[in-house]
Amino acid sequence: xxxxxxxxxxxxxxxxxxxxxxxxxxxxxxxxxxxxxxxxxxxxxxxxxxxxxxxxxxxxxxxxxxxxxxxxxxxxxxxxxxxxxxxxxxxxxxxxxxxxxxxxxxxxxxxxxxxxxxxxxxxxxxxxxxxxxxxxxxxxxxxxxxxxxxxxxxxxxxxxxxxxxxxxxxxxxxxxxxxxxxxxxxxxxxxxxxxxxxxxxxxxxxxxxxxxxxxxxxxxxxxxxxxxxxxxxxxxxxxxxxxxxxxxxxxxxxxxxxxxxxxxxxxxxxxxxxxxxxxxxxxxxxxxxxxxxxxxxxxxxxxxxxxxxxxxxxxxxxxxxxxxxxxxxxxxxxxxxxxxxxxxxxxxxxxxxxxxxxxxxxxxxxxxxxxxxxxxxxxxxxxxxxxxxxxxxxxxxxxxxxxxxxxxxxxxxxxxxxxxxxxxxxxxxxxxxxxxxxxxxxxxxxxxxxxxxxxxxxxxxxxxxxxxxxxxxxxxxxxxxxxxxxxxxxxxxxxxxxxxxxxxxxxxxxxxxxxxxxxxxxxxxxxxxxxxxxxxxxxxxxxxxxxxxxxxxxxxxxxxxxxxx
Amino acid sequence: xxxxxxxxxxxxxxxxxxxxxxxxxxxxxxxxxxxxxxxxxxxxx
Numbered sequence: 001x002x003x004x005x006x007x008x009x010x011x012x013x014x015x016x017x018x019x020x021x022x023x024x025x026x027x028x029x030x031x032x033x034x035x036x037x038x039x040x041x042x043x044x045x046x047x048x049x050x051x052x053x054x055x056x057x058x059x060x061x062x063x064x065x066x067x068x069x070x071x072x073x074x075x076x077x078x079x080x081x082x083x084x085x086x087x088x089x090x091x092x093x094x095x096x097x098x099x100x101x102x103x104x105x106x107x108x109x110x111x112x113x114x115x116x117x118x119x120x121x122x123x124x125x126x127x128x129x130x131x132x133x134x135x136x137x138x139x140x141x142x143x144x145x146x147x148x149x150x151x152x153x154x155x156x157x158x159x160x161x162x163x164x165x166x167x168x169x170x171x172x173x174x175x176x177x178x179x180x181x182x183x184x185x186x187x188x189x190x191x192x193x194x195x196x197x198x199x200x201x202x203x204x205x206x207x208x209x210x211x212x213x214x215x216x217x218x219x220x221x222x223x224x225x226x227x228x229x230x231x232x233x234x235x236x237x238x239x240x241x242x243x244x245x246x247x248x249x250x251x252x253x254x255x256x257x258x259x260x261x262x263x264x265x266x267x268x269x270x271x272x273x274x275x276x277x278x279x280x281x282x283x284x285x286x287x288x289x290x291x292x293x294x295x296x297x298x299x300x301x302x303x304x305x306x307x308x309x310x311x312x313x314x315x316x317x318x319x320x321x322x323x324x325x326x327x328x329x330x331x332x333x334x335x336x337x338x339x340x341x342x343x344x345x346x347x348x349x350x351x352x353x354x355x356x357x358x359x360x361x362x363x364x365x366x367x368x369x370x371x372x373x374x375x376x377x378x379x380x381x382x383x384x385x386x387x388x389x390x391x392x393x394x395x396x397x398x399x400x401x402x403x404x405x406x407x408x409x410x411x412x413x414x415x416x417x418x419x420x421x422x423x424x425x426x427x428x429x430x431x432x433x434x435x436x437x438x439x440x441x442x443x444x445x446x447x448x449x450x451x452x453x454x455x456x457x458x459x460x461x462x463x464x465x466x467x468x469x470x471x472x473x474x475x476x477x478x479x480x481x482x483x484x485x486x487x488x489x490x491x492x493x494x495x496x497x498x499x500x501x502x503x504x505x506x507x508x509x510x511x512x513x514x515x516x517x518x519x520x521x522x523x524x525x526x527x528x529x530x531x532x533x534x535x536x537x538x539x540x541x542x543x544x545x546x547x548x549x550x551x552x553x554x555x556x557x558x559x560x561x562x563x564x565x
Numbered sequence: 566x567x568x569x570x571x572x573x574x575x576x577x578x579x580x581x582x583x584x585x586x587x588x589x590x591x592x593x594x595x596x597x598x599x600x601x602x603x604x605x606x607x608x609x610x
Contacts, residue, residue: 213609
């Protein structure tokens with residue numbers, strides 16, 4: 001980081017906090033603090049929804065994923081427009097008319113207190129475990145690349161979000177999300193044009209696109225149905241729709257965004273705009289990753305993008321074992337470079353025979369490179385006694401810090417901070433809302449004056465922000481548990497979605513039916529997780545179907561007991 | 566609590582007249598994107 005980078009980073013962060021404090025003024029009632037007085041326009045809610053969803057690690061790893069695996073990840077978002085249409089037609093009017101602060105409050109109006117309590121508890125556990133990781137994950141990447149202590153980075157992000165989130169409530173969170181989303185998009189567009197500008201001499205933009213396509217990086221749609229394949233058209237449309245229904249319809253961190261709308265129409269528009277903008281945006285981010293891959297066809301990348309791992313490999317202890325791996329990588333890189341340039345030339349000259357030959361040479365060299373990378377990773381893991389090494393998250397930032405000019409590096413690090421802060425502030429704000437409305441006000445102190453709840457809301461916000469930083473500080477000690485924590489969200493969304501589907505569409509289902517259905521849905525998801533190889537995107541479908549079926553059956557067979565309960 | 570919104574009207578969208586038409590446009594847009602991405606995949610692979 002050069003002085004100009006620090007200036008851009010510092011200026012951007014100061015701007016976010018100042019803007020949050022400015023826009024959050026006047027949040028002097030609980031309604032204004034938690035729902036912005038229901039005054040938000042659709043575009044602010046839409047950008048806030050997108051910013052809350054796009055965490056820093058999503059942004060960092062999506063580009064890396066395209067580098068390694070191509071663009072097929074975009075299919076993950078195909079179900080979102082379907083889900084947004086369903087939510088706009090059902091959940092949005094119901095939540096608005098029910099006068100609720102939280103999605104779970106609606107469950108008590110529809111069913112009973114125990115169903116609300118169970119859904120709130122599920123949300124607090126799941127989101128509470130995730131909130132610290134939103135800060136920790138980018139901090140650990142920055143620690144490896146710049147050597148910044150991850151504790152200082154998480155503390156800095158935590159303090160910044162605490163300042164404007166505690167002071168201005170959801171109004172500050174929403175407007176800073178808007179600002180952060182603009183910074184993220186601006187940073188990505190700048191990075192994209194610089195990558196195109198930096199393509200090797202003699203390789204045009206169209207050459208780069210054809211090269212990326214020839215070597216399988218532009219695989220945006222896969223029509224083959226396969227339950228074990230995480231990303232194909234069908235898992236995206238069906239599994240993705242269920243996941244988006246769960247996330248945008250049942251997760252308070254998202255529901256609270258569109259509850260702030262000044263009308264039902266404004267809230268609907270925010271969801272529909274998000275649905276339309278999200279897929280092209282993800283496509284663009286993945287395309288940036290594919291172009292980084294093309295850039296590294298002529299510019300030799302490191303064997304491993306994680307600099308600490310590379311340093312270890314090149315150190316004296318592993319040097320002898322690393323030397324042949326490094327040589328294999330070097331030779332394969334040169335062969336791949338020749339094949340790539342030959343491929344581009346053959347395409348320009350419409351020489352299909354040469355093109356096929358170069359493609360074969362390219363694939364052969366790529367296999368060698370992948371093999372050398374696997375060997376290198378294996379050496380590092382054995383030396384460190386670690387498992388599951390993956391440097392995908394370091395690819396884009398490694399490119400940024402090595403090749404982009406002063407100022408742009410600062411801007412892209414600001415993008416990472418902005419993405420982390422927008423996700424965390426939304427999560428902290430929603431956790432505080434559920435704590436105050438569904439727990440404190442419902443069970444502990446139901447009849448206090450408004451200013452008391454406002455004060456408790458500020459304390460709860462500060463508590464969850466501190467908890468996020470605290471959790472992030474100790475995340476390193478969790479080791480491989482972090483992956484389990486990441487998975488936790490997908491283990492709970494299906495049953496939450498099922499209970500909301502029962503609430504919206506099955507009028508005869510009782511509170512006990514919904515409650516037992518939710519427990520049965522959880523059991524089914526954990527069974528799928530432990531005893532089958534089914535991809536996680538399908539857990540939401542399984543959980544939801546089991547909750548609905550069980551809820552309907554229980555309500556049918558034991559209606560009297562259900563009413564008595 | 567928030568002001569009473571139980572009778573809150575579901576006003577029409579600012580364009581296309583009715584919400585079902587807006588939803589149809591969103592779904593047609595999704596179908597168009599998938600077809601476009603499929604053509605993109607085939608064209609460059």
